[in-house]
Amino acid sequence: MSTLNQSSSVVTEFFIAGFPGFRDQESRRTLFGVFLTVYLFTLTGNILLITIFASDRTLHTPMYILVLCGLAVLDIAISTNTVPSLLILIIFEYRIVPLAACFTQTMFLSGLFSTECFLLTLMAYDRYVAICYPLHYPNVMSNSHITKLMAYCPVFGFLSAGISLVLVLRLSFCRPTNVIYAFCDFGSLLFLACGNIQVTNYVVLCIALSVLCISLLLIFFSYLRITISVVKIANKEGRMKAFYTCGTHMLVISVFFLTAVGVMFSDRIPSVSIDIRILGVIIRNVFPALMNPLIYCLRTKQIRHSFVKMLRKITV
Numbered sequence: 001m002s003t004l005n006q007s008s009s010v011v012t013e014f015f016i017a018g019f020p021g022f023r024d025q026e027s028r029r030t031l032f033g034v035f036l037t038v039y040l041f042t043l044t045g046n047i048l049l050i051t052i053f054a055s056d057r058t059l060h061t062p063m064y065i066l067v068l069c070g071l072a073v074l075d076i077a078i079s080t081n082t083v084p085s086l087l088i089l090i091i092f093e094y095r096i097v098p099l100a101a102c103f104t105q106t107m108f109l110s111g112l113f114s115t116e117c118f119l120l121t122l123m124a125y126d127r128y129v130a131i132c133y134p135l136h137y138p139n140v141m142s143n144s145h146i147t148k149l150m151a152y153c154p155v156f157g158f159l160s161a162g163i164s165l166v167l168v169l170r171l172s173f174c175r176p177t178n179v180i181y182a183f184c185d186f187g188s189l190l191f192l193a194c195g196n197i198q199v200t201n202y203v204v205l206c207i208a209l210s211v212l213c214i215s216l217l218l219i220f221f222s223y224l225r226i227t228i229s230v231v232k233i234a235n236k237e238g239r240m241k242a243f244y245t246c247g248t249h250m251l252v253i254s255v256f257f258l259t260a261v262g263v264m265f266s267d268r269i270p271s272v273s274i275d276i277r278i279l280g281v282i283i284r285n286v287f288p289a290l291m292n293p294l295i296y297c298l299r300t301k302q303i304r305h306s307f308v309k310m311l312r313k314i315t316v
Contacts, residue, residue: 012191045293
């Protein structure tokens with residue numbers, strides 16, 4: 001807390017620039033309409049998944065607890081952490097953010113993002129046990145056990161974010177022009193810091209890459225073992241069913257990690273314009289949350305059947 005006070009003696013608030021290339025009224029209205037529509041669809045899709053899960057007890061299994069409860073809640077939280085403040089910025093041009101609010105948003109953004117990395121890893125582990133050790137699956141991945149494992153995801157996620165936040169809080173913010181892109185994150189905060197920030201920048205980057213790489217390595221190992229086990233299945237129908245289930249998970253994982261890695265490296269390429277960087281960060285936060293309900297509703301037969309059954313109950 002004392003570190004925060006030392007920083008605030010020089011800077012007490014930040015000025016958010018928004019989209020420098022889209023300042024005219026028409027562009028702002030277009031951006032507002034697009035982001036509001038995407039946000040409403042994101043909320044509707046993920047709330048629908050949670051409602052389907054709550055209304056159908058046959059879905060109360062480890063796989064659907066991870067997808068319909070854990071992943072949907074995280075997607076709502078990640079998009080809600082940034083999109084509403086972005087909409088206020090676009091339509092009202094309210095650009096002043098207090099120091100404490102900026103650090104809070106940064107902490108939640110990084111913590112929720114890391115939590116989703118670990119949750120996707122847990123989803124891959126669930127499929128690994130289900131396909132490679134089907135006889136042991138009911139004992140190894142019970143509902144109570146998967147709930148406990150899910151509880152560890154935000155613990156480790158916010159722990160990694162907290163370490164980065166402590167390092168950034170040790171810096172001084174004293175630049176005359178305090179400009180952050182569209183919302184607060186570690187990249188924009190490091191850009192505003194005074195003095196030599198090279199070590200801090202590398203450490204924060206290493207923490208983020210560690211979360212990504214550890215998750216990707218565990219996911220890769222799980223699906224490598226799954227592929228080997230599925231190839232050994234004599235029944236062609238069984239192989240297709242296993243690949244179809246895993247294909248849904250892999251599609252969700254690919255959307256999330258490819259956007260994350262792309263944004264992480266584009267932020268460190270000087271030739272990339274500010275507007276493109278801002279759009280990239282927003283896509284990273286919103287696009288996976290928008291796509292996940294579509295992927296699971298379109299590709300998972302049991303979720304589609306539960307949705308139709310829920311609609312029939314409402315109609316009756």
